[in-house]
Amino acid sequence: MRTKIDDLFLSESGSAIDRLGSVATSALIPFLKAWWPGHPIPQEADIKRLRGWVEANVSGRTSVEYAWLSEFLGRIAATWRFNTRNFINIHPSPMVPPLLAGLAVTIQNPNNVVSEVSGPTTEMEKECIEFIARDVLKYPDPANAWGHVVSGGTVGNMTALLVARDYTYHKLARPRVDEVGARGVISRKPGVVLSTAAAHYSLKKALWFLGIGYENLIQVPVAWDEAVEEAGPREERFLTGITNEKWGKLVREAYRHDRDVGIEELRKFYAGEQCPFSLQPLGCFFFKHLYSCFEFNTPLLAVVLSLGTTHTGTVERIHSDAINHLKEEDIYVHLDGAFGGFALASDKVRSLVGDLAMADSVTLDGHKLGFLPYPCGTVVFRDRGLYHQLEQDAPYLDGLEPTLEGSRPGSHVATLWAAIQTLGVPGWSDLIDRLLTFTTKLTAALSDCGDFQILHKVDLNAVAFTPKPRGNESRRQLNSLCAKLKERVNREGRFVVNFDKSVSGVKVRESGRLLDLESPIVDLKAVRIVVSNPLVQDADSAALVDTLCRQLHEIRRDGQGRSG
Numbered sequence: 001m002r003t004k005i006d007d008l009f010l011s012e013s014g015s016a017i018d019r020l021g022s023v024a025t026s027a028l029i030p031f032l033k034a035w036w037p038g039h040p041i042p043q044e045a046d047i048k049r050l051r052g053w054v055e056a057n058v059s060g061r062t063s064v065e066y067a068w069l070s071e072f073l074g075r076i077a078a079t080w081r082f083n084t085r086n087f088i089n090i091h092p093s094p095m096v097p098p099l100l101a102g103l104a105v106t107i108q109n110p111n112n113v114v115s116e117v118s119g120p121t122t123e124m125e126k127e128c129i130e131f132i133a134r135d136v137l138k139y140p141d142p143a144n145a146w147g148h149v150v151s152g153g154t155v156g157n158m159t160a161l162l163v164a165r166d167y168t169y170h171k172l173a174r175p176r177v178d179e180v181g182a183r184g185v186i187s188r189k190p191g192v193v194l195s196t197a198a199a200h201y202s203l204k205k206a207l208w209f210l211g212i213g214y215e216n217l218i219q220v221p222v223a224w225d226e227a228v229e230e231a232g233p234r235e236e237r238f239l240t241g242i243t244n245e246k247w248g249k250l251v252r253e254a255y256r257h258d259r260d261v262g263i264e265e266l267r268k269f270y271a272g273e274q275c276p277f278s279l280q281p282l283g284c285f286f287f288k289h290l291y292s293c294f295e296f297n298t299p300l301l302a303v304v305l306s307l308g309t310t311h312t313g314t315v316e317r318i319h320s321d322a323i324n325h326l327k328e329e330d331i332y333v334h335l336d337g338a339f340g341g342f343a344l345a346s347d348k349v350r351s352l353v354g355d356l357a358m359a360d361s362v363t364l365d366g367h368k369l370g371f372l373p374y375p376c377g378t379v380v381f382r383d384r385g386l387y388h389q390l391e392q393d394a395p396y397l398d399g400l401e402p403t404l405e406g407s408r409p410g411s412h413v414a415t416l417w418a419a420i421q422t423l424g425v426p427g428w429s430d431l432i433d434r435l436l437t438f439t440t441k442l443t444a445a446l447s448d449c450g451d452f453q454i455l456h457k458v459d460l461n462a463v464a465f466t467p468k469p470r471g472n473e474s475r476r477q478l479n480s481l482c483a484k485l486k487e488r489v490n491r492e493g494r495f496v497v498n499f500d501k502s503v504s505g506v507k508v509r510e511s512g513r514l515l516d517l518e519s520p521i522v523d524l525k526a527v528r529i530v531v532s533n534p535l536v537q538d539a540d541s542a543a544l545v546d547t548l549c550r551q552l553h554e555i556r557r558d559g560q561g562r563s564g
Helices: 015-035 044-057 069-076 097-108 119-136 153-173 202-209 226-230 232-240 245-270 283-295 320-328 341-345 384-390 411-422 424-449 475-492 538-558
Strands: 146-150 192-196 217-220 300-306 333-337 361-365 377-381 452-454 462-467 498-500 507-509 521-523 526-530
Touching (some): 015 044, 044 069, 097 411, 119 146, 119 341, 119 377, 119 411, 119 424, 146 153, 146 411, 153 202, 153 300, 153 361, 153 377, 192 202, 202 217, 217 283, 226 232, 226 245, 226 521, 232 245, 245 507, 283 300, 283 320, 341 361, 341 424, 377 384, 424 452, 424 462, 424 538, 462 475, 475 498, 475 526
Parallel strands (some): 192 300, 300 333, 333 361
Antiparallel strands (some): 146 377, 361 377, 452 462, 462 526, 498 526, 507 521
């Protein structure tokens, strides 16, 4: 029996919508209710049970246009649950009420690239950006801000760096008119983007895509680690070559300060103390690269900092003198807040951040700490004067939005708008504070158990830690323990955790002894936990640590941590 066309599309009869409501009520919603309870990673018994339910309750019971539904539900029965015991990544279980707004707009199917066909959701998009500028970022002049809802942080960062690139090259070409969009970057003097070793990989992707080249991403260390110390003689020679008295004093003072603080952080790390690394960009390297760009006439296209690094959730700050220099020289500053942008709704997080008005643009992801479904990112620009950097025209469209993306669904705009109506700043603040409270209890439990060392100061809802060494265990062995611990915990299935192959690029000595020049330098690896579900239960912090301790003891007992 063939499907009737009227049952596939919206029509005056409403039959397609009626059938959608029927199958959602009789099959989809009961399936989701049966799927949700259980371990983060469905076990074979779970999957078998769910597929049995589908066979008994869905197979052969749907209209012809939904004949595929039983196979579909049987396959997605194996999907991971991002529930209160899933700590593997910055991956939320989305709020349910905004899903209704997204579904309604998905059925209507407006394209937000042009306001002519998406009037209501275009207005909602403007309201969302206004809310973020006014109530989350708290810009002093929010009416002058602008931006878009995009697919995610990668597109947000790419958009901001495109604006930064074109603005900088246009500025350097003055008084000539020289638009990069028209003439490209060929034959222009290569520019650089300054960021940190903990920057998200999307920055390299953006520089590759924008024709800048990802080798021109300069990544400042976030710890005075063994690699920085080993390179000390070369850096000191560079310092002696700075003939500009002002810059020389600035860089040398920062160098001495950073080394003193950094060596103390290394000492604490090797001594097994908790939270030894601050993971903040080293000011002396920022000053060094700023000096080099200004002195040797290298275009500095942008400086990028993270409002929550992917590795550890660290909120990056740089010295106020560096910010002052950036503003004096009109250098573009972008904040990658894909991870932690929405956490600014919490006063606890906002107190960690400096003046957001110094940033020309900010990326925030609704599908992270906005607790919304994928895809939902935003990019917000402080100054409407940058709007023309993205303007485009099409002869067959009126009201074309200036974005990198072409077709843009209105559905993720609708989910964000509905979330704003549902929560507002107070609601988001409560959800973020729940995550922070649980994370604080988790770090305390990890510290108190005596088996683990938390590697960094904890700013948000991410924690990276490693086993404390026993006997003569080397750093390679401890790194191996981290990988095996992640595998064992996830295989058990009660909790899910992550493994970080290189914590913010930090390098340490294999021997575990400070400045041991005879010992090779290795990456610092860790078990990583990200708390993303605001329904987390306090008791699970202790239960998770108990699981980690038990599995670690079993791995050591079985001798599985000996290889590097």
